Amino acid sequence: MSPDNQNTIAYTTTYKFHGGIHPEEHKTLSNQTPIIDLPAPPIVVLPLNQHSGAQSLPCVAVGDSVVTGQKIAEAKGNRSAHVHASASGTVVAIENRVIAHPSGQSDLCIVIETQDNNKQHFLPPINNPFTTSKQSLLDRIFESGIVGLGGAAFPSHIKLMPDVDRLIINAAECEPYITCDDRLMQDEAPQLIQAFELLRHIVSAKECIIGIEDNKPEAIAQLTSAIETSGLTTINICIVPTKYPSGGEKQLIELITGQQVPKGQLTTSLGLVMHNVATAFAIFEAVTLGKPLIDRVTTVTGLGCERRGNYRIRLGTPLQWILEQLGVPAEQKFTTIMGGPMMGFKVPNTAASVVKSTNCLIVAEPDELNEPSTALPCIRCGECADVCPANLLPQQLYWFARSDEFEKAENYNLFDCIECGACAYVCPSEIPLVHYYRYAKNEIVLRAKEKQQAAKARERFEFREFRLKREKAERAEKHRKAAEARKKAAEAKGQTNEKKATIAEAVARAKARKQKKQDDQSS
Structure with a gap:
């Protein structure tokens, strides 16, 4: 208040x-000097999924010339976000490129070969x-x-x-x-x-x-x-x-x-x-x-970086290019963390680029960060519960996640976990607790999606069965009405036996065809 x-x-x-x-x-x-603008790199690699929600859709093609600030990918629906060119140049590829992700996975990106000009589209x-x-x-x-x-x-x-x-x-x-x-x-x-x-x-x-x-x-x-x-x-x-x-x-x-x-x-x-x-x-x-959102201020720090500080960096700038500009030799094998040491992740490939959520890059010397060693068995000390800001029971969540008892983990409010890492920080056994929570969350979400897909498939099957039964009933009703019509027609002609009337009609038609054939042969 x-x-x-x-x-x-x-x-x-x-x-x-x-x-x-x-x-x-x-x-x-890193906080002792003013923000410095980094120039545009030779290429920018802009992932189309830099936001929570649906991936953006490209609205440019390979070979197109673009200018700074131009929209190059459109939001897919309301819960999505446009992507804009962070530098002027030529679109040289729209393809899967490695992205900033702990798995080192690839995703669809727009690659722009940049040009040194002041053109912009605001x-x-x-x-x-x-x-x-x-x-x-x-x-x-x-x-x-x-x-x-x-x-x-x-x-x-x-x-x-x-x-x-x-x-x-x-x-x-x-x-x-x-x-x-x-x-x-x-x-x-x-x-x-x-x-x-x-x-x-x-x-x-x-x-x-x-x-x-x-x-x-x-x-x-x-x-x-x-x-x-x-x-x-x-x-x-x-x-x-x-x-x-x-x-x-x-x-x-x-x-x-x-x-x-x-x-x-x-x-x-x-x-x-x-x-x-x-x-x-x-x-x-x-x-x-x-x-438009084409750059952001990012902290570049860590003992492995010579020129630490805060830099205004264009989105899509490759991490390796940034490190080279700031005095980190390419041959040095420092650990690069995107985000902070608590909630960030190790970047397996520095060919990945800066995205909208990149607030920090840590270039860590060996032993600068406390890398987790081999985890020891949980001693049930309870320190994790003492520091949990969400007031959860991390130890119980750990056991449930480890044994794939996902329903119990949900009942113990797993999704209230903000994945801050405080529990793992104080764990004397150095158990990577957050990894287990993320695993359990992912599995629960995945299984919920599979269950939803199965429910939709069941609905489609049940609707198909209903449709087939309805069509069968409609055909039966159509035949019944046709039979009634024939019966009424027979009665109108004085034929009370519908079966005989139907046979008589068939015989009459057969005689007519035979007579027509004879007439055709005689002519």
């Missing part, structure tokens, strides 16, 4: 959430967004291909549809190493305050609360100064204690409001909605500049 003293822009929360941990932060590796700026209709602003956000940049990549226009009482800006950035939002707040505070006010206007909220960890004093100072300069009284800053995972949606809401999101419900049930700092900035640029 906002402070009692409305003149206090920044205040400290007194609320807490269950569990949480305090891993080493490693923030100062939408016209909306000069008066606060007098523009909500639907027009939502349409602009949709057309700009904007999704949540905090990690989930959910299409932003959908999340902004409902009107709420409060807008919460997630500026916690609780995971170690990641500082892109911190640096964005330090460098672009005045624009961000305008962005937050714009989002507040879109959702018709009475107030906007920025939730930020207390380990970002420079960002807090910049935001406070920007709010004072703007004269806005609708925006406050709620400072929360540094504790992982305070940036989890439900955890940050509890820290700010003291309320818990009811099980199985959305945040709108509490009259509020949450958006990430970078998402708000992208929306602001889309509205005021007409700029």
